[in-house]
Amino acid sequence: AQSVTQLDSHVSVSEGTPVLLRCNYSSSYSPSLFWYVQHPNKGLQLLLKYTSAATLVKGINGFEAEFKKSETSFHLTKPSAHMSDAAEYFCVVSDPGNQFYFGTGTSLTVIP
């Protein structure tokens, strides 16, 4: 069975400081993992995806995530937070049928 656990429901950082959003996954298959971002009153936008290629994945807007099989983790990071990064972030694992299993989301607040 597939599932993801986002370890923090809310994260607050100061502008210009690093961002870390944590995600652990469980998968019966070799997983595909994704991070999506949702800004207020908007749809979900893909940030990055891991599909068994390089374990360090770079995405849009300076975000990256590292797949660690031994830790079953796929944490999202960014070296320096920007005000525009304030949003809800979802970690997702998919099964071979392309069905998505969403985490409960992490709300990121960026403090000026």
Place this chain on the structure above:
Amino acid sequence: DAGVIQSPRHEVTEMGQEVTLRCKLISGHNSLFWYRQTMMRGLELLIYFNNNVPIDDSGMPEDRFSAKMPNASFSTLKIQPSEPRDSAVYFCASGGSSYNEQFFGPGTRLTVL
């Protein structure tokens, strides 16, 4: 490509009325997913289709909800009769072959009074 298109973007209706939400997939995609998002329950998968065939509808709340894919690029989600607890944002997403990402539409915000 315009991406996934959903209509209407906002719908306000009264309890008991029929509501139809529409979704147009990205050309060439063969999977279609309907989700519901609320503050209480987060994102929930309602149903998904692959090559126009419903694969898993276990997330459909009850018989008041129905979804169809009359052709490869278009889907409808119907609620009849609607109830206030159906108020939510409904997203559809389309996908390509296995392990590709899903592309989400902008959502339909439904309010049932």
